[in-house]
Amino acid sequence: MFVEFIQDALFAAIAAIGFSAISTPPRQAYLYCALIAAAGHSLRFLVMQNRYFSLHIVIATTLAALLIGVLAVILSSKSRVPPETFLYPSLLPMIPGIYAYKTFGGLVMCMYQSTEGAFNHFFYLFASNGLTCFFILLGMAVGATLPMFMMKKISFQATREK
């Protein structure tokens, strides 16, 4: 369990560094993105796969996003960058990409079905993947932006020179 937890944090950090590189952050942001993503993703892993309880992916993602949001706001004032610079790349490893394309896959498969039963099956896959994707994104956005709005002064004055 401990090894899996560490592995999850490590791979989430690598994923955050790689995906953040696409959105051209300032150089000093890479390290922070890796640390924040590792903390967030490993929290999600912990609350979803432990021996005592298992939270639903939407709730687990919201909690992880909340932690990422708090860390991003705190570290943003330290490094004089807007919190979004850390926030968004750190959230990327949790983007429900597979649910997103399975939603479209289900929709396309619906069109190919000739029987009602088969159509209903693929429509169910379309709706279930689509709704999961939507609520994960909503949970992520609420969780991640809540700390920004609760600590507005820090969030929107992070880039101000003291």
Add this chain to the structure above:
Amino acid sequence: MTMTMMTESVCYPSTKDVCMFIAEYSFWLFSSGSTVIRLEKNVRRIAEAFGMKVDFSILPHHIHITVRDSGSLNSYTTVSEIKSGGISFNINTMLSRLSWDISDRKIGFDEAKERLGCIVRSTGSLDPWLLIALVSFANASFCRLFGGDIVAMGVVFISTAAGYLMKQILMERKVDFRLVVIICSFISSILASADGLFSLGCTPELALGTSVLYLVPGIPFINSFCDMLDKHYICAFVRMTDAVVVTACLSLGLLCSMMIMHKGMF
């Protein structure tokens, strides 16, 4: 009285100048992936520093900006075009710093214009080969996070590198971004299906499924939800639609390769 007016005329640029400056600033800040709330705060901060007020509305392809002086005697309106796709948190950070430096009166209008020009010219992007390596490692790590084995990670690394290289080539040639996503998704997933085709590893379905995830428009998705929570519904809808279209293109490329390789998505 005359002295004050003269002083004011020296300190404050005209409404037209401020409006044109804010239009360019908004164009770059919004195009670099800023949320509407940040744009709103930064732009108001700049206008107030020059003793003016600003109102703006964001449309799908344009930002409509009106700047008026504090007595509302003079106003100037302009429409600035929005460029999509070039997300850069480096530019976002430097533009936010610029707004505070203007607000704290550390720099004047002319210097602010000069700095804006420098910021938009600075790319801050990594070497293209390094970028390909980082994205490929990231996607391979993604595969591991979903439970993929070492072979699947290797296959995802290679298929991502090939797909991302193709993306860079096509983007350089100004090919439509949606077409780029379809082609890259197709290439990456065709290559990733080698894991199952040659029975290389134990998790071929994960290699195939995660090989295209580098194309998922994560930041537009998060931005659209953030704008929605801030009640900027039109902007949220536009960003969401853009992200959904890109996801649909990604799925199309993936589905095409799955049909060719006789694989099912579910």
